[in-house]
Amino acid sequence: MMARRESGLRQPWSYVGMDAAVLLVLLTLGLLGFHATFGGDIRYLVAGLGGIVLGLAIAVASAHWRLNAWLTAGLTVVGYLLFGSALAAPLEAAAGFLPSLPALQVLALGPVTTWKDILTVAAPVGVHGGMLVAPYLSGLVTALVAGLLAWRVKQPYWTVLPITVMFVVGIMFGTxxxxxxxxxxxxxxxxxxxxxxxxxxxxxxxxTRVQEDTATVSSPESARRLLLRRVGMGAAVLAVATLLTAAAAPLLTQAEDRRVLRDVVEPPIELFDYPSPLMKFRQYVKDEHETVLFTVDGLGEGQRVRLAALDAYDGMVYNVNPMAGGNFSPVGDASRLTGTDENLPEHRQAGTLEVTIEGYEGVWLPGGGRLRGLEASGPRADQLSRSLYYNDENETALSTIPLQEGDSYVADVVFPVQIDPGELEGQDFGRIVMPELLNVPQIVPERAQELVGDRQQPWERVSGLASTLHESGAFSNGREGEVTSLSGHYAGRISALLDAEQMIGDDEQYAVAMALMARSLDIPARVVMGFYPENLPADGGPVQIKGKDVHAWVEVHFGNIGWVPLDPTPDKDNEPTPPQQEPKSTPKPQVLQPPPPP
Structure with a gap:
């Protein structure tokens, strides 16, 4: 008969079971760091726990049969691929759990690409494209190393290292x-x-069981010293635990200045490639005046469709800050985006917009405010969902593929602030950092001081700017039959507007002029471009948005309220006074003069 092979484990199976249970709990604590990254989707927990259990099982097998490093590594790779389809690539796996070629491709590329993807995609990152490889692989590797150190190394203290690594990974790749x-x-x-x-x-x-028992019987003094040593060791252990907990508390608490890797890794998007939507303002007004751009269903009274919030100016164009590309994160799970607070901010309402694209072509996504989720439909639904970038601070979304006729989506949004002006009295402006404005005309701060006068209260100052432009300016967008009004909002055009005896322009010029003047007074302001019709259906039903419905306005930030919209543009019926015509001179008939005398 063949002799039974002796187990390579250094402790009884009951101890191994206890070790495995403790390691499972400790590694799961680190795994929970991915919770916000995946938006609480239970599938990340299934993937991570599956990896931990698999790693511990391989470690037990390696220790029991005394496998060398190469056999252990080979067994790990086989287990990773065998169980990875069901745990880390359920969307690509056949029937959701069987290995398939797409699933194996995800598992093969995931260890290299998933770390970058999970940092550059807005949370929640979703579960497609190998995102689950991060918790699955982290759990597998850390559990394998922890088990090997616990059961194949004499001193168990080294096991703390992989446990700590798992905890740190959960923090750094979390939110x-x-x-x-x-x-x-x-x-x-x-x-x-x-x-x-x-x-x-x-x-x-x-x-030392035998030696300790002998010492206890033969020498009461030795037994007493042994007891004191154990009590001292226990007290030292508790003291160390308390100190470590106190030291780790500031790092673990959710402070405002807490930083994770996704805060310093910029997504691969170059905003210089996407021109400001405000540059196309006059094209909508003149060339697409009656063109149906898109149909929207769900707009309530006083609500607007936003394209983009613009906060940077270079003397030529008001644009989304080109240096803020890191604030635009690629969307992982389009159905749930950053900023999906269950408790709505005061003065803001949630709603659903159903948008069907017709004549609109552009990368800026028509929305209604803070985007909490989006469900695309149509022939390009999947492609559109994977091309989205979103900036929650500016509440602006863009698609790297231009929208076209046939695209449609349902957006879960939080509409901008709607508040009675009386509630803004006594409110202070928000303390937020905004990009520096460049090449602002000298007349802007001069006119700003002139229009504000001696007003001191924040709401009085900003409302003074808006009301003065609205009441003293004249409206014209330069269409046929109207008074000439140059397009654009470059420095020369804004100077001409503010320096004219009679201000003439449309939303583009007035919104930019007010935003620049407000910023010169250290008021946090930005320009917003979007659409809204003059009349909305009473039932909030579908409405066609045409080029003539394009508008631009200003948003000012109040600390306890948020971004409040203001409209400095004069009413359309406030037409400029045509210049007085000088009377034409009537020439007198020429009279033949007599010849001069000789």
Whole structure:
């Protein structure tokens, strides 16, 4: 008969089971760092726990059969590919769990690409394209290393390293909204210290049981010293755990200045490639005046369709800050985006917009405010969902593929602030950082001081700017039959507007002029371009948006309220006074003069 092979494990199976249970709990605490990254989708937890269990199983097998490094690595790769289709690539797997070529491709490329993708995609990142490889692979590798160190190395203290790595990975690849950070950190430190103390006690008990019993019987003094040593060791363990918990608390709490990797990694988008939508303002007015751009269903009274919030000016164009490309994150799960707060901010309402694109062509996505989710439909639904970038600060979305006829989507939005002006009295402006404005005409701060006068209250100052432009200016967008009004909002055009005896322009010039004047007074302001019809259906039903419905307005930030819209543009019926015609001179008939005398 063949001799039974001796197990390579250094401790009984009951101890191995206890170690595995503790490691599972500790590694799961680190895994929870991915919670906000995946928006609480339970599939990330399934993938991570599956990887942890698989790693521990491989570690047990390696220790029991004394496998060398190459066999252990080979077994790990086979297990990774065999179970990865169901755990890390369920959308690509056949029937959701069977290995397939797309799933194997995701698993093969995931260890290289998933780390960049998970940092450059707006949370929640979704579960397609190998996103689940991050928690699955992290759990697998850290559990494998922790198990090998626990069961194949004499000293168990090295096991703390992979446990710590798992916790750090969950933090660095997570978001600022870490779930229960202090509680997780406290449990991690206390459980780790207690487990290591138990492991040390078990090792000493098994190795010195006979000697300790003899010493206890033969020498009461030795027994007393042994008891004091154990009490001291226990007190030291508790002291170390307390100190570590106190030291880790500031790092684990959800402070405002907490930073993670996604805060310093910029997504691969170049905003210089996407021109400001405000440059096309007059084209909508003149060339597409009666063209149906898109149909929208769900607009309520006083609500507007926004294209983009513009906060940077270079003397030629008002644009989305080109240096803020890092604030535009590619959308992972379009159905749930950043800023999906369950409790709505005061003075803002949630709603649903159903948008069907017709004549509109552009990269800026028509929306209604803060985008909380989007469900695309039509022949390009999947392509459109994967091309979205979103900036939650500016509440602006763009698609790297221009929208075209046939595209449609349902957007879950939070509409901009709607508030009675009386509630803004006494409110201070928000303290936010805005990009520096360049090449602003000298007349802008001069006219701003002149229009504001001696007003001191924030609302009085900004409303004074808006009301003066609205009441004293004249409207003309230069269409046929109207008074000439130059297009554009470059520095020369704004100077001509503010320096004219009679201001003449449309939304493009008045909105830019007010925003520049407000910024010269240190008022946080930005220009917003979008659409809204003169009359909305009473039932909020579908309405066709045409080129003539294009508008631009100004938003000013108040600290406790948010961005409040203001309209400085004069009414359309406030037409400029035509210049007085000088009377034409009537020439007198020439009279033949007599010849001069000789």
């Amino acid at each position: 600022k909204d870490a779930p229960m950070p202090l509680l997780r950190g406290t449990v991690l430190v206390m459980a780790t210290v207690a487990w290591l103390a138990w492991r040390r006690h078990m090792m000493r008990t098994r190795g």
